Amino acid sequence: xPGSQLEGKGAAAVLTIAEAQARAAAxxxxxxxxxxxxxxxxxxLVVAEAEGLEGIGLAHLADYCDxxxxxxxxxxAEPLISRPxxxxxxxxxxxxxxHTGFDRAFGELVAAARAHGVALxxxxxxxxxxxxxxxxxxxxxxxxxxxxxxxxxxxxxxxSGSTKPVFCTNPFAFGAPRKGGPPLVIDQSTSASAxxxxxxxxxxxxxxxEGWALDSDGRxxxxxxxxxxxxxxxxxGARGANVALMVELLAAGLTGGNWSLDAPSFHExxxxxxxxxxxxxxxxxxxxxxxLAARVDAYLxxxxxxxxxxxxxxxxxxxxxxxAREGLSLKPAVAKLLGL
Numbered sequence: 001x002p003g004s005q006l007e008g009k010g011a012a013a014v015l016t017i018a019e020a021q022a023r024a025a026a027x028x029x030x031x032x033x034x035x036x037x038x039x040x041x042x043x044x045l046v047v048a049e050a051e052g053l054e055g056i057g058l059a060h061l062a063d064y065c066d067x068x069x070x071x072x073x074x075x076x077a078e079p080l081i082s083r084p085x086x087x088x089x090x091x092x093x094x095x096x097x098x099h100t101g102f103d104r105a106f107g108e109l110v111a112a113a114r115a116h117g118v119a120l121x122x123x124x125x126x127x128x129x130x131x132x133x134x135x136x137x138x139x140x141x142x143x144x145x146x147x148x149x150x151x152x153x154x155x156x157x158x159x160s161g162s163t164k165p166v167f168c169t170n171p172f173a174f175g176a177p178r179k180g181g182p183p184l185v186i187d188q189s190t191s192a193s194a195x196x197x198x199x200x201x202x203x204x205x206x207x208x209x210e211g212w213a214l215d216s217d218g219r220x221x222x223x224x225x226x227x228x229x230x231x232x233x234x235x236x237g238a239r240g241a242n243v244a245l246m247v248e249l250l251a252a253g254l255t256g257g258n259w260s261l262d263a264p265s266f267h268e269x270x271x272x273x274x275x276x277x278x279x280x281x282x283x284x285x286x287x288x289x290x291x292l293a294a295r296v297d298a299y300l301x302x303x304x305x306x307x308x309x310x311x312x313x314x315x316x317x318x319x320x321x322x323x324a325r326e327g328l329s330l331k332p333a334v335a336k337l338l339g340l
Contacts, residue, residue, distance in 0.1 A: 153263025
């Protein structure tokens, strides 16, 4: 494993996974998070960074630290975990991070899924939870199929037929175990593009494709700055907007979290967005009556070899394996966040 180093003037820092996680946790603690909460969030950020998810990796640390400093996140919140039914785990994040409640309930969620064939984790009053694939992949590593949905605030995406913001980007993730290969992980927003991509395009002075957004007057735009002042569009038109509506009902409706329409911003002000996340975990072996991971592997192998299909999650896994070997090469802005 490589050690930390700075490779020349203005160059990126290179840290091991463990070093990056420790530094991210320390930065969160300095901003007001408790040790458990900081470690929980830092782990998710480093995984996203290692997987090559630039917008919601360690760069997202700035949003979390600002949220802690401004009061949008209670960094020492103790999630309230309850079991309203044998296969249902409920968490009230108490205006804290979404990750802490999930981590505390993870063992119970896995055990409940194996005992009953299916289990549900529902969390309310949380902050934006970043990369949803992180949660789906953890369950896939336990041999479980999962579906994860989350909302956030404020609303930035139009509903079907509307030019006004109703939903956040309303991401969802799906994970399934695969024998002999990395898990299948699908992680995507229901907007035509994630909002972080618009921010990156604006920072770089780039245009965005048509169909991603409307400006503040409800007109189509390829200017990311105008798009950020306007409204995002769902992928696939009305079909994507319908998926966004389903995610909203799962993530906010079932959990009791704020609708995206009513949620305070996760990057401005001092109020928690208090939004929701829902995780469905399925013991596929019980449903199938056999080895689901082997069946999934055989099928995905056919898709790859016989049809040239790209399997979601493969590139992420390759990036993560390379980062484990070579370390994380961090851009100067991210290195600064980590105190380098």
